Amino acid sequence: MTTGTSRLNLFRPSRPSRPSRWFRLAWIVPALVVASTLVVFAANGLSALPAVESFMRTYPGVSTQPAAVPLGIPTWLAWQHGLNAFFILFVLRTGWQVRTTKRPSIFWTRTNTGWLRTKNPPIRITLDLWQHIVFDSLWAVNGIVFYVLLFATGQWLRIVPTNWDVFPNAVSAGLQYASLNWPTDAGWVHYNALQLLSYFAVVFLAAPIALVTGLRMSPGLSARLRRFDRVFPLPVARRLHFATLIFFVVFIIVHVLLVLTTGARANLNHMYAARNDDGWLGVWIFAGSLVLAAAVWLGARPAVVRAVAARSGRIIHRTR
Template sequence: MSEPVADPVPDPEPVAEQESVAERNRVAEPVEASAHETPVTSGIRRGLPRTPGGEPWPPAGTVAGRGPSTGSGTQVRPVEPDGPAEQDGVAEQDRVDDLVEASPRAALVVTATAPPRPPTAWNGTAPRRIATAAAASARPRPTWTQGIAVLFGAAALGVLAAAAVALVRTLLSFPFMQDFLAAFPGEYTSPIAVEPGFAPWVGWQHFFNVFLMVLIIRSGLRVRTEKRPTVFWAPRGNPKGKISLTLWFHQALDILWLVNGVVFVVLLIVTGHWVRIVPTSWEVFPNALSAALQYVSFDWPHENGWNNYNSLQQLAYFATVFIAAPLAAITGFRMSGLWPKKAEKLSKAYPVEWARALHFPIMLYFVAFIIAHVALVILTGFLRNLNHMYASQDAVTWTGFWVFVVSLVVIAGAWVAARPLVLAPIAKVFGNVSGR
């Protein structure tokens, strides 16, 4: 028994004059349940384009006809035009729905002149992100030749360092250099008396400074490499001041770091310990040179940090506290949203390009200072130095070491927790947080 005859599909649109009566009759014929029907070569009316400025829909070359049926209804297949497949990323079913909307006659079986293409699933990601991911995956990976070049570069630096050590040791063996070391041993006695030792507040300030500096460097590097932020922060009542959550975190850390620095300087002045890091004699320069030569020769100067820093340490601490830190603050303030927008003359006198050119090198200075500082702490009496900084005692015990370990655990925990899931609730206290 044959299947029920399908109702003819009315065409609400005017039919082209060239269409024959036989063609209309053929449209109204029942669809047979056969998997081997040949397509009917009847053109389908092309409507408006799917996208502004695009070609009319359906594509040129689409034909209507009778095709296989599954027994449950009419099967519809879109027709692919001759040539390369479309790269618009639309699923086949979406194209079929659009084809049916373009003309009710497309409810008939539509077959393709080319083999059907596998459906392309829409993954819900913006095309620009797809292109970015593809470009990132297409980046060339380091080759073994580049690895060998890195090894050779490291070996060359090692050879240069060894040559520098040998050269300085040879230089210091001459009589005139021995006289120089005797006259300038690497430190001088300050004309202003200062109480020896470190108060407990020095240890706390040192910990807070390290804690904030590590997170500032981490967030600063993140700001430089973050292309498309996912979370934003804006001050209440000023949606135009919206910045990325990472930048907000970086600036908030900067403010805390500055507050900690102001407290440190005030306590230095009140207690008189500013003499330890501020040069009080021109002898600091030849003594600093002497200390540097002794460090390079690995015949290091006498360490007596509990009472007095050597001249090289004093200059390094002075430059860090009173030069590098203010420059970091000034350049960061110039690049931040706190800078007054209406101060045109001030902005012209201090261009933002200058701040950008200085801010990153200053961060590199802090990184180099931290590396050298930690290395010398380890190499010049590890336990005693840690006791100076974390236990406020001049002894070779493990107390300062364990306090130092606890501080590292706290810093590592803050490093891991510095992500939007943790930062967003904190940022909401001070403003509005959004995802766009």
């Protein structure tokens, strides 16, 4: 028998179903295509203006370089680049897991014995955060080695602006990229001004900000650094940390896209094989690094991660 309430429900308009997340995301692709097309048309239109043409002749896209800039890319830098790409991939992956997991059910507590024994008891953290800290630590150690070698070998001159003309040249290079008239590619000798500023921002701004904000958010340190709450509150650190994550994601997407569309073989030889030719060694090393990253990505299943984490701490399961 139908009740009065159920009869009323028959005449109520049904609520429109919310579009799925993937449906909403699907609009991003055509929107990006349209926006990119408009940018290309606008850049070509600007580049055709006499004043802009004169500007681009004066500033072709390459900043004035110091005489002491080293030529070429050393082997250590190629290996550092490969390791950094590997570590940052999993730093971003685990960071996203930490941010998006609302109710974690697996936790890890460090074993407070041996050479890692501390006066204060260890703090319990989620297994996702443990993964993030592990890859962060590897990335930071690799970064320290990178900074030491960068300044010891003079390679810092390739990515640090030393002349004010870098800014108008960066605008010129940006217009060339946007109009699909690629700037002259001479990465073995020097980077164009936009590349130089981008690499400087990554190495000397984004990476330190990510490290400092990550340390500020660290469970063990944040509890002991209450005096910094006024000058560097945790919410500010979280927002900066997430903004840096987004910056790295955007940079990596654009960087990889340009590497593959502006002479992939030569670029990969520079970056992975430290060679200035059109051979295939850099491509094979790059392909091998992708296979390794995919294997680790697929192999880092919860059971495997728990087994590895259990070697240095106690795993705790919490029912949801």
